[in-house]
Amino acid sequence: MSAGRVSLVGAGPGDPALITVAGRLALREADVIVHDRLIPQALLAEAREGAMLIDVGKRPADGDPNAAQAEIHALLIERARRGERVVRLKGGDPFVFGRGGEEADALRDAGVAFDVIPGVSSATAAPAFVGVPVTDRRYASSFTVVTGREAENDAPPLNWEAIAQTGGTIVVLMGRRALPEISRRLIAAGLPTDTPAAAVERASTAQQRSVFAALEGLPAAAERAGLRAPTTLLIGATVELGERLAWLEQRPLHGRRVLVTRPAHQAEDLAALLRAQGAEPVVMPAIELIDADRAGIEAAIARLCEAEYDDVVFTSVNGVERFARQLRARGRDVRCFGGVRLAAIGPATAGALERIGLIADVVPDSYTSAALLETLRAESLRGRRILLPRSAQGAPGLSDGLREVGARVDDLALYEVRAAPADRAVVQRLRDGEIDTATFTAPSTVRGLIGQVGAEALRGVTIISIGPATSAAAASAGLAVHAEAAVHTMQGLVEAIAETGHRQDD
Ligand code: SAH
Numbered sequence: 001m002s003a004g005r006v007s008l009v010g011a012g013p014g015d016p017a018l019i020t021v022a023g024r025l026a027l028r029e030a031d032v033i034v035h036d037r038l039i040p041q042a043l044l045a046e047a048r049e050g051a052m053l054i055d056v057g058k059r060p061a062d063g064d065p066n067a068a069q070a071e072i073h074a075l076l077i078e079r080a081r082r083g084e085r086v087v088r089l090k091g092g093d094p095f096v097f098g099r100g101g102e103e104a105d106a107l108r109d110a111g112v113a114f115d116v117i118p119g120v121s122s123a124t125a126a127p128a129f130v131g132v133p134v135t136d137r138r139y140a141s142s143f144t145v146v147t148g149r150e151a152e153n154d155a156p157p158l159n160w161e162a163i164a165q166t167g168g169t170i171v172v173l174m175g176r177r178a179l180p181e182i183s184r185r186l187i188a189a190g191l192p193t194d195t196p197a198a199a200v201e202r203a204s205t206a207q208q209r210s211v212f213a214a215l216e217g218l219p220a221a222a223e224r225a226g227l228r229a230p231t232t233l234l235i236g237a238t239v240e241l242g243e244r245l246a247w248l249e250q251r252p253l254h255g256r257r258v259l260v261t262r263p264a265h266q267a268e269d270l271a272a273l274l275r276a277q278g279a280e281p282v283v284m285p286a287i288e289l290i291d292a293d294r295a296g297i298e299a300a301i302a303r304l305c306e307a308e309y310d311d312v313v314f315t316s317v318n319g320v321e322r323f324a325r326q327l328r329a330r331g332r333d334v335r336c337f338g339g340v341r342l343a344a345i346g347p348a349t350a351g352a353l354e355r356i357g358l359i360a361d362v363v364p365d366s367y368t369s370a371a372l373l374e375t376l377r378a379e380s381l382r383g384r385r386i387l388l389p390r391s392a393q394g395a396p397g398l399s400d401g402l403r404e405v406g407a408r409v410d411d412l413a414l415y416e417v418r419a420a421p422a423d424r425a426v427v428q429r430l431r432d433g434e435i436d437t438a439t440f441t442a443p444s445t446v447r448g449l450i451g452q453v454g455a456e457a458l459r460g461v462t463i464i465s466i467g468p469a470t471s472a473a474a475a476s477a478g479l480a481v482h483a484e485a486a487v488h489t490m491q492g493l494v495e496a497i498a499e500t501g502h503r504q505d506d
Helices: 021-029 041-046 065-081 100-109 122-128 160-165 179-188 218-225 237-245 264-276 294-305 317-329 347-355 369-376 397-404 424-431 443-453 468-476 490-500
Strands: 005-010 032-035 052-055 085-090 113-117 143-147 169-173 196-201 209-214 231-235 257-260 280-283 287-291 311-314 341-344 385-391 408-419 437-440 462-465
Touching (some): 005 021, 005 065, 021 041, 196 237, 264 280, 294 385, 311 347, 317 347, 317 408, 397 408, 408 443, 437 490
Parallel strands (some): 311 341, 311 385
Antiparallel strands (some): 196 209
């Protein structure tokens, strides 16, 4: 058995992307993760299968924090002595008001090997996320980080006079409750009552809120806004810059929680677009895809490779990717497309073709099957042999419309779409009204979600659809569509959300 060790790892201020590369690696390798309450929960998904997760953040309100701390020391030591790789995951940086020093000391005394992987501390992150540089040549040459709870922790007392006199930016952690007292003390210590100040709640997350006010008025302003912990206070001339440089809360989808219903392998691209606009994506695939009609696929591929088709029409990225996979599984490759004309319903599907080395000949201006049909029908299709590889549940309009003008269409059921299992936690969040918006990228996602949660749970949720077919599916399921993408792409979908302008305030 290898010798156990403990890594004290900083989890960053809230956004799970703000852990360091080293911190993430340690999480992935850990046998045991001992974590606080105030860490981004999404980070725990980095744990390898079978790793043990221990939450030591849920202390009873009246419990003795020192006793709880001693228990944490004992736990870390015991686990490491069993030969396990232990990660002690803490919010922000482990050595900034995190009792990381006491834990390192206990480990050292016990002869347990440890290392420290620093994290992005809220002391610098909270100001950054409201556009306040903690130092700035024009305003401040220093910043001072202090606790707002000196008395409670029997830590060495703060010298508020000295802090007020530095002339730099003052950052107060754990200062929400004592804010009135802190404001009074700093003014008594000589800071002008109109010193720029701010309070930042849940910095870096989709729920970030902030209040800017003069030092004297900040307690009342924070109270009015209902700010709660975790909140960081900022005081000093640099705070004024936040009025111009604030950026995170200004993003178009800041504060929105948006349900992504796409299949798991496609959810991340939409989730990333949502995050870039400031929303918190909540992924619960409503559908999953499985291979369909083996014999049909076999026959279609044989015909394609014998040059028996004039056109192949793709209506989704999945269609392209799964068809290519079927080709390869049969020892064939894209040479089978030889001289056929290739049509794609939109730029994403055309992009999927490009990734396998093919350029679409036809892409309609608008990305719907009606537009695709119209574009294809612009020239005579009489007698043309067309392969249409797509979902078994594809609407008949496209194949019927091609046949109507004399084409011979093989409507190939390439894959089946079926409802995906629901994620209990996400269903609960929907029922609790925590998710303000749901996105639908295909009619099947509408039916899938209704199957998972029922229409009732979607009451009050803003419904966004990618295009007319999806909107029609929503309408027939009894859902009012609040916005439909003008351009029927993921980007268009995200823009449509911003138009609905609904914000969830909690
Ligand atoms: N080790 C942590 C601090 C722990 S003390 C770090 O380096 O960030 C807990 C205090 O940190 C909270 O009371 C609050 O003042 C601050 N804090 C933590 N996360 C925060 C966040 N997302 N936004 C604002 N303040 C935060």
